[in-house]
Amino acid sequence: MNFRRSDSVSFLHNPAYYVRMSEITSNKTAKLDSAMQVSAASLHQRWRLLKDRLARYGIVIGGWGVIVAIVLIFFYLLYVVIPLFIPASAESLAEYQIPGHDKGKTVLLAMEEQNEVAVRFTDQANAVFFNAHTGQPILTEALKMPPDLKVSSFAPQSSGEGIVAYGLNNGSVLVAKHTYRITYPQDVRVITPVITYPLEEQPVVVDTEGGALQMLALQVGEGSTTLVAKTASNKLKLLNITKEKALFGEATLQRTESVLNLAAENIAFMLIDKEQRYLYVASADGNLSFYDISDKSAPVLKQLLNVLSPEQRINSIDFVNGGLSLLVADSTGLVSQWSVVRDAKNNPAMQKIRSFKVSDAALMKVSAEQRRKGFLTVDTQGVVGAYNTTAERELLKLPAAKVLPEAFALSPRANAFLLQSVNGNVNFWKVDNEHPEVSMRSLWGKVWYESYPKPDYIWQSSSSSNDFEPKYSLTPLVFGTLKAAFYAMLFAIPLSLMGAIYAAYFMAPSMRGVVKPTIELMGALPTVILGFLAGLWLAPFLEEHLLGVFVMLILLPVSVLGFGLGWQFLPKEVRSKVPDGMEAMLLIPVILGASWFAFAVSPSLEALFFQGDLRVWMKDSFGIDYDQRNSLVVGIAMGFAVVPSIFTIAEDAVFSVPKHLTVGSLALGATPWQTMIKVVLLTASPGIFSAIMIGLGRAIGETMIVLMATGNTPVMDLSVFQGMRTLAANVAVEMPESEVDSTHYRVLFLAALVLFMFTFVFNTLAELIRQHLREKYSSL
């Protein structure tokens, strides 16, 4: 009888109690009969009860499993989205004394792709390669320099690629490059550093006068190299070397030289962009000259401006990845971003597009990431900060060194950095910074993107170029979603609500039995078919018969009312032939006729009033553009998809208004319509509201119709004749192409999460209202 004990808790509430009573009695009688039978019967009983219990556990577990699976959707979306908003983190991996300190002072610190090997270029033209994790020297190589010459200046190429240039005291420049060979002997990765010379192994003569070069800037490109040097006589000399390859035979070098007419005494910074088209020259006190050097023989000064407030100094300057904008770090801890923006007359001009207050101390260096639109800063107190320009986001700020920093190296993937202090200590840090491009501001606010004339909302997630600035503004997509939903509701609400009122209250029951399933069937039509018809049949049709649609909009109500009025004057015998509540049947031919007439008459009207073409007329008179796949098409198609959802629920709400309310109203002398407006609609209004909410939820999440019936351009334009791109369509279009766990992927998940939240809120609201209504009715 051990089963009794375990069940005694739920004894009284459990209907199975009676079962067990009967089992007990049957067990008792069985005991009296024979021992064999007893054991067989009780075994069977136990087996039954065991099965029952197992099934109970199984079902409870299964039930909860299903419910958990459903909830999992929400949490999984959240799980993918959350890393977007986690700030960057960094971890100190090692600290060691600088290797090969007898080889000279560091002029450049750099790291290779895998963060294993680092290199230190010194003022004595040595390259010291060392293990980034331990500081162990790997290779020390003296650059191939004529023995009698001395280094007078140094510059790294601003866009990375490992190219450096030493200016020499005879007016020539030695260009070198550090590259890394990766081999896998015995399946272990070995990185071997190599120094190469991209131009010639001999220094290139820039200043024929032969003085020491005081300052340098260079950009080595494919086949073309541009150098700018400040000569001993304080002139800025520009030299371009183009490799021209003859079809057969050797390549010849073509030299183009020019001198910039600028007083070069105060020049502190020079940068050439990646395309070798623009040259930026800045003095420490903030005077920035912006040259167009497309024609290397004749540089043109485009603009001269001051990028600082008075009393400040530029401490460091760098290109944002891609070379379209400059980062200027000053002595007050401020980094400002300047981009070349085309003005109204299409002239390029520098403009400050944003600034970051990075530190209270002076900045020592700003270093842009090589793959993204981000940068790191180091101030004089050794505090390192990581920022992203697009997102205007501070991702990291930490004291990385205790004493004044001297050199800083950011790895090509921006996931590690080296910081050398004046006391010769090197700190090696690992950075975890996966999704810097996204912030609340870049998702929802206006962002001033590089080269754009003004801040704007833009969705443009990818392009073929590596230097592309991803534009993840969800605002145009949400706008498109709401716009599509708005036009759909504009079409659906009147049609479905009026239809629901009529079907629930005025329609003959026999007809209602046909109409309701038909309209419900409409809801089951696959949206891909509606979308296909909208895109390939309705859109061209509307384009051709635009005026017809407008004529129909006016003509339909007029003809219906006219028919209703006329019906009044018909003899009673005719009227009585049609039973009450069949008006809808009578109206079908009327509506068909009116529509046909509207379309038949519209070409003539168009020729008469709109010079033969309404669309051209609209464009000429009002400047309204007409897009073939526009909001009107979406509104009608999606409205059609939404009508059944609203109709069914609203009809239920109206129909379930208790009869005694309406009967009472009618008995007091109100007309059926007065009863409808004053009694029925008022009582059913929460239900109708919930119907609209559900319809709205459906319109917001609908994918295929929007995908097929609009051009999917993420524009923000209220016009009914323009298309849009919605959140759902955007996810459907871009998701298959996005790389797993990339920022783009996570932003698309965010879009899905936003959709989920939208519909969840609307549906919950609707459901709560409906339940409340149900309780109210049951109390009435």
Place this chain on the structure above:
Amino acid sequence: MIIKQWVKSGSPWIWLNAAAVSTCLILVIGILGLVAVRGLGHYWPSDVAQIQYRDKEGVPQVITGELTDSNEISSQRAKDAGYLDADIGSGRTVEQYLIKVGNRDISGMDFRWILVNTISQMTYPEQLIVLERREWGNFYGTLVGVKEDGKSIAQGNEAWDVAQQRLAAALEVYEEIKQLEKKEIGAINYSLERLRLKQRKLELQKAWTDAAKQEMATEKAAYQVDYKRYQEQLKALYVKANKESLVVKTGEGIERDIPIGKIVKAYRPNGMNVFTKVGHYFSKLGEFLSEDPREANTEGGIFPAIFGTVLMVMLMAVIVTPFGVIAAVYLREYAKQGFTTQLIRIAVNNLAGVPSIVYGVFGLGFFVYILGGNIDQLLYPESAPAPVFGTPGLMWASLTLALLTLPVVIVATEEGLSRIPKSIREGSLALGATKLETLWLTVLPMASPAMMTGLILAVARAAGEVAPLMLVGVVKLAPTLPLDGNFPFLHLDRKFMHLGFHIYDVGFQSPNVEAARPLVYATSLLLVMVIVGLNLTAVTIRNHLREKYRALEG
């Protein structure tokens, strides 16, 4: 006076409300009608006209083609398009015909608009032929002769009969080629790939011994021999198929040789009577349902799409039914009714309203990348870096749609359970049955029609859903069906084709939308018929069920 009273009584509003219902009805029936007419009409062999007209410079031209559409445009638009004033006439609008002229390889476009006023003669000569080809779409024109190995074997009147005989023979050869390529050679390729994976697996397990090497080499050699033999056969068949060609002439008078192997069907619609037309119609319809697509899906059949849809939906049904029913049984029969169950019900109801694309995103992220990625790592290390389950496929599509339709099944089953009178359960318990026995022997059988309704609605929803599938496994053209004769027969990791996606893809992504449109209508019609049929079944079952329990309760 009367009007005032009429307005006051609210009648105008009632009429307007009635008009809304009428509009809805017109829209539903109109859409179904539109799809039906366009979808069904496509395969009817329409007559081919020979049209003599003047072009925009007034030069006489002759073309052949099918009249597919006509409309009226304003005279202004015609003038802008460059038509002569004399052809436009004095009216405000002019009528124009859309002619399907085919011969894309010669003229570059399938369709042409022609102003009715420019047409001087329109005849339907009996000898005009239509050739359906494997590439370049239809050919319209006349048959000049038949060639074999470049020598003419038939000319003039007898050419048509000869052409038909030769075509029938060539089609048989083509059937053989297809059989060889798909079945035999496909199987060999599949086996070779399996061998490669086996080798990789052995290598990974460090069991790639000499014995294994030997064994594999002999196996491979056997396949190679077979492969060579089939290759020879194929070559011979291809030579045979391309021996003959038809010499044809277009309406403009250009002569062309078309190899007979490139032709699918040849017919003379103007010479057909109603019965042959009906026969032609049904043979085309059969082809539509049973053949593979041709020419970037714009021609031929949609069999792989039908197959993929059905298989995916069946798998989904197998997954969703037990889980949906268990969840409903738990909610209705086992859980303590209260705030929690209420909350769960709201959540389940809500999930029915969550956009399907969200399920797609979830399926891609969770099923494909997380579950699939881990399965690959555990079970298929040999095929890395190519994913097996870590990429969209049939299994994940079915699972995603199962999750999507779960609320439908839960809600329907719960409703069925709630309609079963309490007395039945109590009776069963009182007779000594355990709760499980009560459930299994009385409650569930009585609720089975409700479960069926739920399942049918779920299937209908799943069959029409496209957006999530685009992310989790549907492709525009799958080279192999997910079910075939190669072990393990059902390939859950394969991608598949789907009717709904086929509509989207052919209608919007294909290079020649105008020519593909009729096929899209036909596909839509098929999908609509399936879904409307399923829904009507569900409604009938539901109504039947309600009647049954009303009687019980009474």
